[in-house]
Amino acid sequence: MRNDPFGGSGEGQAPRRRGGGIGNLRWLILLGFLVYGGCYYFSNRTEDPYTGETVLIDGSIGPEQERAMGLQAYQEILSQEQPLPRTDQTAQQITAIAQRLIEKVPEVTAALAAEHGMAAPEHWREFEWDVNVIPSEQANAFCLPGGKMAVYTGLIPVAQSQDAMAVVMGHEIAHALLRHGAQRMSQQKLAQIGQMAGAASGMDPQQQQMVMAAMGYGYLLPYARTHETQADEVGLMLAAAACYDPNEAIGLWERMSESSGGQAPPEFSSTHPNPGTRIQTLQSLMPKALEYRQSFCRQ
Template sequence: MRRQSSGRSGAAPRRGGRLGNVRWLVLLAFLVYGGCYYLSNRTEDPYTGETVLIDSAIGPDQERALGLQAYREILAQEPPLDPSEPVARDIRQIAQRLIDKVDVVSAALAAEHGMQAQDHWRQFEWDVNVIPSRQANAFCLPGGKMAVYSGLVQVARTPDAMAVVMGHEIAHALLRHGAQRMSQQKLAQIGQMAGAAGGLDPQQQDMVMAAMGYGYLLPYARSHETQADEVGLMLAAAACYDPNEAIGLWERMGQSSGGQAPPEFSSTHPNPGSRIQNLQALMPKAMEYRNRFCRM
């Protein structure tokens, strides 16, 4: 009887040990996969000179298709103003001036980093609408599908300030930030699967994902906003708009939020104060672009 008891107690640790070894092997496999995914999908962005993550399976054609689908869904839910409305005509004129400068600004920014400009935007089928709403917002989806919410007109106040916002939104599409976010989310999913394979319970997985969000995902999103601020400001300046209007714009945007913006570390956007400081530092460069490319 004693020998039987000893045999049973000796077998359990071996089964647990085998299970632990399997978990470690699965965890290691996920970590290797995540590392290979990251290393094999990095590319240099000519707009910023930085190395970014873009899944090679997400091509510009797919981005444009996703952008068009989202655009149609938005306009179906939020019908735009008639294009003949004065505000709609004004917004389209601002957009066209910015679009006309994409070529030269892209080339100039790429040249600063010793690189060739991207040309995926040449396949964009630009479209611009105004959506009646109290929102002070705008967007430009991959493929050049743009909309401005009418509430932004009251906050922007001037064509120069509106050009800064619209240039910022166009910059997101030029920089392929949508593809970068999708790639980033896939990497986060790999990390989540690795945590589950390593034996983390749901609460522990949530803690890891929260830490990853604050330490990696949110700072990454804020860097997208800062990049779009710079490229958008250069577009507005090259299109003969006054880049200095960006300062008053973001002061008003901060006021319009009623001081309810979350702390920067927990937000996808820089707070207005940080944004204004960055834009002020960019003003000499923006004025240089205005002097070089502004041709009325």
């Protein structure tokens, strides 16, 4: 009888499988990540008073943290892109539009929350609103968490009117009110958990890339497009309540499409709805916007 140098008799034993323990460990680690991801998702869901929808916001990301990050980003942008003087006529016109929209935030917030049977959120009351106009060919604008806003002068010839400009600025303000920044950070954390799970399961880099691409098209990009649609609705109500003509939103997005030269990517691979989809959505919202104008516009 031949002795097994590792203590077995060597007789009548099946060959030992190598790597079985490692494979089982990988599955346990993968399962652990999946459980963690599920717990993270379900424990950080909350209802949004503006839309009535269930959204993902990490409980550790408070409005104060959002405002601090927004202020830091704003200061960095203004240090790199010199805004127009506040005495400039264009800057004063943009500031006046912003002020009219901001004045309607309390009423529109309360009305939208009431539509969903919810209490009006209060986080926006701590916003320190500010708006600057930045000389640039970009047809763009933004509003960061905390109410820090900027409008690029390239947007002015595309908007063509104060009504259309109010629609764009209302849309950007809505992103801040809806806490879309916190939602995106939470979504990214969930995606990172999924990525770590893929790595722990033994997927090679190409397989991980394929899974992340599928997650992007199936979850991340639709999530971003939902944010845009939500901001379109809330922003349109703000503009209408502030006595601007919401119908100008249709022509605005037609001109935005023309200004891009029809080079926008297909909707399924974009963070934004395509102009056609956007216009259809805005048209469907127009009766509601006109009701908000009638209810809240006091000129």
